[in-house]
Amino acid sequence: MVHRHHKSLGPHYKWLVLSNTTLGMLAASINGSILLISLPAVFRGIGLKPLEPSNVNILLWSIMGYMVATSVLVVAFGRLGDSLGRAKSYNAGFLIFTLAAVALSLMPGDGPGAAWYLIVVRIIQGIGGAMLMANSTALLTDAFPTHQRGLALGINTIAAIGGSFIGLVIGGLLADIDWRLVFWINVPIGVIGTAWAYWRLRDRIPPRHRPVDWLGNATFGIGLILVLVAITEGIQPYGTHAMAWTSPKVVTLLALGIALLVAFLFVERMVAFPMFDLALFRIRAFSAGNLASLLAAIGRGGLQFMLIIWLQGIWLPLHGYSFEETPLWAGIFMLPLTLGFLVATPVSGYLSDHHGARPFAVGGMIIGAISFAALMELPPDFSYPLFAFLLFLNGLGSGLFIAPNSTAIMNSVPAAERGQAAGMRATTLNSGQVLSIGIFFSLMIAGMTQMLPQAMETALLAQNVPADIARHAASEPAVASLFAAFLGYNPMGELVPAAALATLPPDAAATITGKTFFPHLLAAPFMHGLVFAFSFSMILNLLAALASWFAGGRYVHDEEPAHTRGRAAVAAAD
The missing domain is CATH 1.20.1250.20 (MFS general substrate transporter like domains)
Incomplete structure (x- = not known):
């Protein structure tokens, strides 16, 4: 035709x-x-x-x-x-x-x-x-x-x-x-x-x-959404963990999403x-x-x-x-x-x-x-x-x-x-x-996560940052530093509080917030x-x-x- x-x-x-x-x-x-x-x-x-x-x-x-x-x-x-x-x-x-x-x-x-x-x-x-x-x-x-x-x-x-x-x-x-x-x-x-x-x-x-396959659309769409949302949530920090893959929320989203995608396969075999x-x-x-x-x-x-x-x-x-x-x-x-x-x-x-x-x-x-x-x-x-x-x-x-x-x-x-x-x-x-x-x-x-915390703490201590502040900055999730690099953003001015920077020798403060300290650290x-x-x-x-x-x-x-x-x-x- x-x-x-x-x-x-x-x-x-x-x-x-x-x-x-x-x-x-x-x-x-x-x-x-x-x-x-x-x-x-x-x-x-x-x-x-x-x-x-x-x-x-x-x-x-x-x-x-x-x-x-x-x-x-x-x-x-x-x-x-x-x-x-x-x-x-x-x-x-x-x-x-x-x-x-x-x-x-x-x-x-x-x-x-x-x-x-x-x-x-x-x-x-x-x-x-x-x-x-x-x-x-x-x-x-x-x-x-x-x-x-x-x-x-x-x-x-x-x-x-x-x-x-x-x-x-x-x-x-x-x-x-x-x-x-x-x-x-x-x-x-x-x-x-x-x-x-x-x-x-x-x-x-x-x-x-x-005719529109409403059940197929729903199982596929919702299932894939749940899986993709779980992936987005999974790379965020969770409690003391660097990522949230083991959190109940992410596990539940993944399980429901996969279950719906499996159901989609059965639905598609049955509908006209x-x-x-x-x-x-x-x-x-x-x-x-x-x-x-x-x-x-x-x-x-x-x-x-x-x-x-x-x-x-x-x-x-x-x-x-x-x-x-x-x-x-x-x-x-x-x-x-x-x-x-x-x-x-x-x-x-x-x-x-x-x-x-x-x-x-x-x-x-x-x-x-x-x-x-x-x-x-x-x-x-x-x-x-x-x-x-x-x-x-x-x-x-x-x-x-x-x-x-x-x-x-x-x-x-x-x-x-x-x-x-x-x-x-x-x-x-x-x-x-x-x-x-x-x-x-x-x-x-x-x-x-295997290397950054120790490297950051050592580098900050070498610049005379107090041990408790260096330890706290190093304990921040690695994803924060990763996103900072992704955004073209120097995070050291936030990881080390301004009050702490003010107490350091001017050269040390300038080094920590300068162009090369964070790149060398990362x-x-x-x-x-x-x-x-x-x-x-x-x-x-x-x-x-x-x-x-x-x-x-x-x-x-x-x-x-x-x-x-x-x-x-x-x-x-x-």
Whole structure:
């Protein structure tokens, strides 16, 4: 059946879809990362101290609220796009995203009230972002023939992943001028993209109207929310413990969340029109591709955070940069990572159209594993050219992997199921990033807790700080120092009370609050924790390479033999 819009769309419609969805993904991904760099300026603008214990939860949810919303909702919105129309759902997402951008730009008040306003509106914006992410890949797959999908998805993926790195630089530049510009940047992009989408985008594949699977949506959505909230709570201090993984609250959230996700699997097998058709996982290219995507996302997701901490908390201050200017320069010095990604993604996407995904996806993950192994061998005060080369290598590996992997996943499913397939792929990417943050921070905090307290107490005593004050400062949770480094913030003026600093010799007080005391103090414990975190990433990259190999060679569902068409294939071509 030819959709009624099909003939009127014209031969150049596919490029219109590519340009608009690329703009949409760019806006959504920039929005997801722009606060990572600009959050210190935002907190200063609303008069909130990020390192006060009562504000740690606000800090975490300011960063993760948007990602949690997109992670939870992309599968549901992918199915909604299959049922109601992918263009309609995508357009509505652009509109919600833009309205939320305007609301953020007009953020009222100051203090905790303004911070919670920021969190709530960013979660709403995440709803729009989820609708964009869930339907953009499906719209592209509908619009492009199989021999061009890798190129199209590669270009779109540049915006989706590359935008998250570009957001770091933009956030640093704009926050240096005025923190409100961080939110205003998405308003013109959103207005133009929304108007353009409503004017020109149409569905090329007719929607298949189905009843809403309310029980499936509820079990999946609530279950995933509980798990992601537990991860956010788990990396916060709990009593005398460095983290809260053993607290009754976190254990309960995890148990309930996992139980609901297990229940979701049973629900989907029983309902007539499931939210997600589990039969798609019988397609080897789809199941192995999504597994590889999840493993790669977990391995890659925490990388930004570790590099930001390394640069802002250690390397930049040791090289004369003030803590206030480190966020901007951290974004600039991370550009080789983006460059490697931008170089590899369209090339690997184009080549995978002709040679299949396997060599590029496998090779990309092996290159990524090598880069993580090499980064672990660097000293805290590294040589920047070598650091830049390893970042470029890491970005190159990710770029080689992600476009072929996305193309293989989308090619493997029937045309009518592309919305939910795109939603599942986006869920692996976004959930992997949130999981990665929890895992990376947990590994880092565990490593730092072994070394930081003793190192801090010894260093403070050497500067004539009274023993009780040095001991108290050293007993503060390692997560406080970690967040300070992440925010480009020198915490020594708060860890050592002003009254105590006033009693010290002027040289000692100046040393403690200067540019290099905290970085030198943090360097060895940080590198100890980094070995745990990057070893984990290296292992995940190798497992993603194995999953990509298992996914098989080039396979397109629409090119099945006639006698198998209409059924889910159980294996991809080797």
